Amino acid sequence: MNAPETPALSIQGLSHSYGARKALDAVSFNVAPGSFTVLLGLNGAGKSTLFSLVTRLYAAREGEIDIFGANVMRQPGAALRRLGVVFQARTLDLELSVMQNLIYHAALHGIGPMEARRRGNIALARAGLADRANDKARALSGGQMRRIEIARALLHDPKLLLLDEPTVGLDIKARADLLAHVRHLVREEQLGVLWTTHLIDEISDDDPVVILHRGKVLATGRAADIVARYGASNIGDAFTRITGADEEKISA
Amino acid sequence: MSDPETSLAPFTLRQYAICLWGVVWREGLRFLHQRERFVSALVRPLVWLFIFAAGFRQVLGISIIPPYETYVLYEVYIAPGLMAMIQLFNGMQSSLSMVYDREMGNMRTLLVSPFPRWFLLSAKLFAGGAVSILQVYAFLLIAWFWEIEPPTYWGYLTVLPALALSGLMLGALGMLLSSLIKQLENFAGVMNFVIFPMFFASSALYPLWRVQESSPWLYRLCALNPFTHAVELIRFAFYQKIEWTSFAVVAAYASVFLVAAIVAYDPARGMIMRRGG
Numbered sequence: 001m002n003a004p005e006t007p008a009l010s011i012q013g014l015s016h017s018y019g020a021r022k023a024l025d026a027v028s029f030n031v032a033p034g035s036f037t038v039l040l041g042l043n044g045a046g047k048s049t050l051f052s053l054v055t056r057l058y059a060a061r062e063g064e065i066d067i068f069g070a071n072v073m074r075q076p077g078a079a080l081r082r083l084g085v086v087f088q089a090r091t092l093d094l095e096l097s098v099m100q101n102l103i104y105h106a107a108l109h110g111i112g113p114m115e116a117r118r119r120g121n122i123a124l125a126r127a128g129l130a131d132r133a134n135d136k137a138r139a140l141s142g143g144q145m146r147r148i149e150i151a152r153a154l155l156h157d158p159k160l161l162l163l164d165e166p167t168v169g170l171d172i173k174a175r176a177d178l179l180a181h182v183r184h185l186v187r188e189e190q191l192g193v194l195w196t197t198h199l200i201d202e203i204s205d206d207d208p209v210v211i212l213h214r215g216k217v218l219a220t221g222r223a224a225d226i227v228a229r230y231g232a233s234n235i236g237d238a239f240t241r242i243t244g245a246d247e248e249k250i251s252a
Numbered sequence: 253m254s255d256p257e258t259s260l261a262p263f264t265l266r267q268y269a270i271c272l273w274g275v276v277w278r279e280g281l282r283f284l285h286q287r288e289r290f291v292s293a294l295v296r297p298l299v300w301l302f303i304f305a306a307g308f309r310q311v312l313g314i315s316i317i318p319p320y321e322t323y324v325l326y327e328v329y330i331a332p333g334l335m336a337m338i339q340l341f342n343g344m345q346s347s348l349s350m351v352y353d354r355e356m357g358n359m360r361t362l363l364v365s366p367f368p369r370w371f372l373l374s375a376k377l378f379a380g381g382a383v384s385i386l387q388v389y390a391f392l393l394i395a396w397f398w399e400i401e402p403p404t405y406w407g408y409l410t411v412l413p414a415l416a417l418s419g420l421m422l423g424a425l426g427m428l429l430s431s432l433i434k435q436l437e438n439f440a441g442v443m444n445f446v447i448f449p450m451f452f453a454s455s456a457l458y459p460l461w462r463v464q465e466s467s468p469w470l471y472r473l474c475a476l477n478p479f480t481h482a483v484e485l486i487r488f489a490f491y492q493k494i495e496w497t498s499f500a501v502v503a504a505y506a507s508v509f510l511v512a513a514i515v516a517y518d519p520a521r522g523m524i525m526r527r528g529g
Contacts, residue, residue: 055364059519073519078260080366091361093278095285100278107274108365108372110267 006069008033008160008192009054014063016049023049025215027063031208033159034190036183038203038223040239041212047196048088050212051164055085067160081109084153088164092145092152094138098124101137102152109156116155123151127181143174147181154185160192161185167199175202200236209235213243263367271367272375279379283386293341293387297334298394305330317459319491331400332487333456335388335415336479339422340450342384344442347426350376351433363517370514377427377510381419388415407490414489418482421502424509425478431516454480455487478505 009031016024024046031037041047053060056072056079064071070078092101099120106116124130127147132140140148146166153161163182167175179202185191195202203209205224210217219226219242223235232238263271283290305327316323350359362372392408395401402408429442451457453470454477464471474480481498488495 055360056519057360057363077262077366077368080364081260083364085360085364087360089360091358093282093358096278096281100281104274104278105361107270107277108362108367110263110270110367112270 006033007031007066008035008068009162009194010064010066010069011050011054012064012066014050014053014060014065016046016053016060016062023215024053027212027215027217029210029217029220031160031192031194033192034186035208036186036193036195036204037208037210039194039196039210039212040198040200040203040235041196042198042243044214045198045212046215047212048164049215051085051087051162051196054162055083056080081156082158082160084156084158084161086146086149086153086161086163086166088166088168090145090149092137092140092148095136097134097136098129098140098148099133101148102155105152106155111156119155120151123155124148127151141174142170143178146170146174146178150182150185154189154191159190160194162194164196165198166195167197167202200234200239203235211239211242218242268367268371271365271371272378275362275372275375276379276382279376279383283383289345290387290390293338294390294394296341297338297391300330300334300337301327301395301398301400317461319488319493327398328400329459330457331395332490333451333454333483335391335411335486335490336418336422336456336483337451338387338391339381339384339415339419339482340447340479342380342387343419343422343424343426344429344447345426346380346383346423347428347430348433348442350427350430369517369519373427373514373517374510377420377423380423380426381416384419384423385412385415402490402492404492407492410492411486411489414485417499417502417506418485421478421482421506421509424506424513427513428509428516431513450477450479453477454483456480456483478502481505 007030011030012028014024014027015022027046027050029037039047039050052058054065054067054072056076059073065079066072067079068082070082072079092098093104096104099117102120102123103113103116106119107113111119120133121130124133127150129144129147129151132144132148137145137148150161150163150166161182166182167178170178182193182195186193197203203223205222205227207223209219209221209223209226211219211226219229219238221229226242227233227235227238230238230241232241309326320329362376363369365372389408392400402411425446429446433442453474455474456479460471460474460480463474478501481501484495485498485502488498
């Protein structure tokens with residue numbers, strides 16, 4: 001096991017540009033094991049770029065990304081094995097059954113179909129979808145798909161889970177359910193979670209929060225501490241004061 | 253859980269095999285579920301065979317050239333070109349599905365796997381090639397009823413390695429293109445700038461000596477076209493012979509396309525990065 005002081009995710013001095021446009025500028029923050037860390041930012045803040053770099057879609061040229069001490073560029077295999085990801089876009093194969101989706105993902109992590117089925121059944125039961133194993137993914141609701149994607153991302157037993165705006169497109173109840181489900185996983189499984197969002201109401205007082213704005217980290221800390229530090233009435237108010245953004249933009 | 257399968261030791265050979273199996277299995281399932289794709293992959297060469305070739309039979313005379321030992325009907329002549337065409341379309345279609353996949357996230361799911369990226373891309377190519385071979389054999393089954401068949405049934409077996417190599421080459425070309433194409437609605441562009449020139453400037457529809465008679469310049473272009481060599485490799489293999497030049501050319505193009513595709517998808521050097529994925 002890793003020593004408790006090793007962060008689940010460590011990002012140090014990370015910068016990235018698309019041509020002349022700087023999408024990330026010297027971004028640094030950590031996600032502790034067993035924490036529900038929220039990355040808060042408006043659309044275009046650089047959240048998706050950050051995701052692409054951590055998942056190694058393209059290379060981090062400036063700065064370091066470590067997953068439980070394994071560097072994403074230098075030891076990609078070791079780093080990616082400890083990582084589970086739920087992308088913003090839906091990534092289930094709609095034509096395949098739920099279990100087939102899980103078996104495919106397991107194979108991508110070197111886990112055979114028998115073991116995948118065993119783990120898949122446990123994961124589906126945990127997600128409350130045990131009876132949907134043989135249904136086509138197409139038949140699921142948006143909230144159910146997200147739960148399956150989370151179950152799938154955890155199939156190879158990672159201790160860090162990244163979710164990129166997972167509640168986009170879900171109705172209010174599905175959003176609340178999903179949030180509760182992931183918080184439950186954090187408590188029960190000691191999972192380190194990085195949850196990106198632009199929705200203030202998904203944040204609890206005790207959550208570590210990273211505020212990302214136009215490629216820069218403007219504040220990090222416990223949500224309640226950030227609120228207190230800026231003399232704000234709530235985290236939304238604090239976000240407005242920190243970023244100088246318009247009120248409407250945040251609540252949108 | 254300290255399950256051996258989630259330990260952080262390097263992947264075993266067995267785990268590589270599982271990963272490869274998984275990618276091929278998924279491609280096979282998707283293929284089975286996309287009947288329209290299968291049917292259109294089959295109808296396209298059949299249209300060429302039954303309409304185009306029948307119409308041109310009287311116009312184009314084919315002299316006796318290797319591997320043929322007698323005069324052959326035009327349908328017989330173009331059959332290998334149509335087999336290669338199936339693979340060409342399959343390669344381009346899977347390249348477009350990769351563009352689509354990348355946008356929809358499936359390609360990202362593949363690339364976030366901890367296996368080395370060259371292995372993942374090769375597995376994907378292998379899977380696409382296997383699907384294209386299935387399509388070719390389905391075509392050959394129908395063509396058999398029209399007496400388009402190898403001199404002995406062994407031809408069905410000897411054509412397999414040729415199909416594997418040409419499928420790899422065309423798949424790798426498609427994969428390379430997928431890293432360059434930005435939008436998925438660009439299939440028309442791929443048709444105009446890749447599929448049509450490759451298909452028409454090749455020995456698929458007419459032997460190259462005929463091209464040479466009309467235009468030495470076009471002849472040289474056809475002789476350089478990788479698709480020409482894929483067609484000739486398949487044509488000879490179907491007749492239980494090896495065309496060594498074509499074999500070498502197809503193998504060389506396949507390696508170049510594959511390496512270029514792997515570089516294009518390399519996170520540090522790749523094209524996706526410059527574009528911003």
